[in-house]
Amino acid sequence: MPPQQRDLSALALLLALLVASTLPAGADEILKAGAFSPPRQAPDFSLRGSDGSELTLRRYRGRVVVLAFGFTSCIDVCPTTLGVLAQARKQLGEDERALQVVYVTVDPERDDVARMRTFLAGFDPTFVGGTGTAEELAAVREEYGILASRHVVGGSYSVAHSSSTFLIDRSGALRALMPYGHTADDYVHDVRILLKE
Amino acid sequence: MACLIAGSAFCAATWAAWSPIRSATRDAVFEIPKGTWARRMAGDAFEILPSEIRLTLGVQDILQLRNLDDVPQVFGPALLMPGQSFRLPFEVASRYQFACTAHASGQMTVIVEPMPASAWARLRWRVGALWKPERWR
Numbered sequence: 409m410p411p412q413q414r415d416l417s418a419l420a421l422l423l424a425l426l427v428a429s430t431l432p433a434g435a436d437e438i439l440k441a442g443a444f445s446p447p448r449q450a451p452d453f454s455l456r457g458s459d460g461s462e463l464t465l466r467r468y469r470g471r472v473v474v475l476a477f478g479f480t481s482c483i484d485v486c487p488t489t490l491g492v493l494a495q496a497r498k499q500l501g502e503d504e505r506a507l508q509v510v511y512v513t514v515d516p517e518r519d520d521v522a523r524m525r526t527f528l529a530g531f532d533p534t535f536v537g538g539t540g541t542a543e544e545l546a547a548v549r550e551e552y553g554i555l556a557s558r559h560v561v562g563g564s565y566s567v568a569h570s571s572s573t574f575l576i577d578r579s580g581a582l583r584a585l586m587p588y589g590h591t592a593d594d595y596v597h598d599v600r601i602l603l604k605e
Numbered sequence: 606m607a608c609l610i611a612g613s614a615f616c617a618a619t620w621a622a623w624s625p626i627r628s629a630t631r632d633a634v635f636e637i638p639k640g641t642w643a644r645r646m647a648g649d650a651f652e653i654l655p656s657e658i659r660l661t662l663g664v665q666d667i668l669q670l671r672n673l674d675d676v677p678q679v680f681g682p683a684l685l686m687p688g689q690s691f692r693l694p695f696e697v698a699s700r701y702q703f704a705c706t707a708h709a710s711g712q713m714t715v716i717v718e719p720m721p722a723s724a725w726a727r728l729r730w731r732v733g734a735l736w737k738p739e740r741w742r
Binding site: 438439440443444445446448553570571572587 | 667677679681682683684685686688689690691692693694696
């Protein structure tokens with residue numbers, strides 16, 4: 409190739425790369441949450457539900473489940489997340505029944521069924537809590553990669569724990585993980601996408 | 606010929622500086638290779654991912670992690686099964702610290718920068734993109 413033609417080819421390639429950097433990469437609707445691909449089946453569990461019955465995930469097939477982990481004595485992350493989820497459920501309007509929030513405790517010592525029921529009712533009476541033995545709950549956390557560690561605070565203790573929530577679709581697949589700090593609008597956005605499938 | 610090249614380069618630079626950067630979505634893809642866990646267990650503290658990843662809002666703001674290893678790996682809050690990927694979009698410019706078992710240090714940082722707003726910033730971003738292959742995926 410003559411030198412002049414080579415220079416022109418190089419120039420054309422440079423221009424093509426620059427133009428390519430500005431082209432839209434597709435307009436598919438994407439989740440605000442971090443999405444897993446391929447999604448795996450959400451690990452199921454059997455815990456004591458705050459509604460008095462056995463709490464399993466398969467019981468909510470057909471609905472989108474937001475699975476959260478926390479403890480009722482939490483003073484910042486959990487109240488914020490549950491408040492956001494309650495707001496999101498209201499914003500869903502007619503679709504609110506298609507969203508189920510499940511909140512599994514990381515503090516079985518203090519969070520019994522009655523305490524969880526009272527705590528969750530303050531946000532939304534449809535929210536269901538799950539508790540069990542320390543071993544049962546540790547097994548659930550391991551399946552989801554949830555970290556929880558107990559720290560002494562004054563004469564009591566607190567539990568540092570993973571703050572993200574999981575989005576489980578109507579077929580029971582673990583689709584996404586919503587990091588802490590997202591808004592009710594973001595949850596509504598993602599839940600509507602999952603409901604459309 | 607020299608004039609033609611200089612003129613074209615000037616036009617390209619002008620366009621790169623003034624044309625807005627548009628993108629519906631851009632993924633920065635990183636892979637945890639097969640055998641990572643086994644090598645770590647054997648005492649090899651090698652790095653397979655950069656300890657710091659830079660993203661740009663509205664341009665390249667989705668981090669995609671692929672676990673090609675034989676064992677589950679934790680990236681930030683996510684537990685990734687073998688063969689699974691995790692695609693995390695960012696909407697707020699900030700510095701994010703994550704736990705990551707794929708790093709020897711156990712930590713990684715994601716710095717999300719705002720969309721280049723000025724002509725100079727756009728030009729710099731586009732020139733920088735030419736040397737960052739992941740920006741073209």
